[in-house]
Amino acid sequence: MDTEELVRKCSAITLQEEEKDKITMLGSMRETGLKLAVNCLVGKVVLNKGINREGLRAALQQVWRTIKEFKVESVGNNIFIFKFNSEEEKKREYSREGLGTLRGR
Numbered sequence: 524m525d526t527e528e529l530v531r532k533c534s535a536i537t538l539q540e541e542e543k544d545k546i547t548m549l550g551s552m553r554e555t556g557l558k559l560a561v562n563c564l565v566g567k568v569v570l571n572k573g574i575n576r577e578g579l580r581a582a583l584q585q586v587w588r589t590i591k592e593f594k595v596e597s598v599g600n601n602i603f604i605f606k607f608n609s610e611e612e613k614k615r616e617y618s619r620e621g622l623g624t625l626r627g628r
């Protein structure tokens with residue numbers, strides 16, 4: 524199952540108000556989630572039309588001039604997850620002027 528399918532399935536899950544207090548996340552699940560998320564950035568492209576995931580990745584690859592490949596996954600509604608190989612790479616790309624421009628500075 525790929526990430527997009529998992530996100531789609533998870534977004535379909537709803538809890539009744541009385542069920543909310545009964546759900547707990549095991550420590551190991553939380554730790555695993557944090558380890559996965561530490562190398563990721565999440566961004567939204569604000570346009571009225573859909574964005575091609577591979578086109579976005581190719582454009583950002585040129586802007587960021589990354590040495591190593593990074594992955595781009597669509598969450599829907601023009602929201603994307605950018606997965607880097609390390610937390611250092613993520614921090615470097617986040618702090619670059621190219622992303623600052625994309626942030627609207």
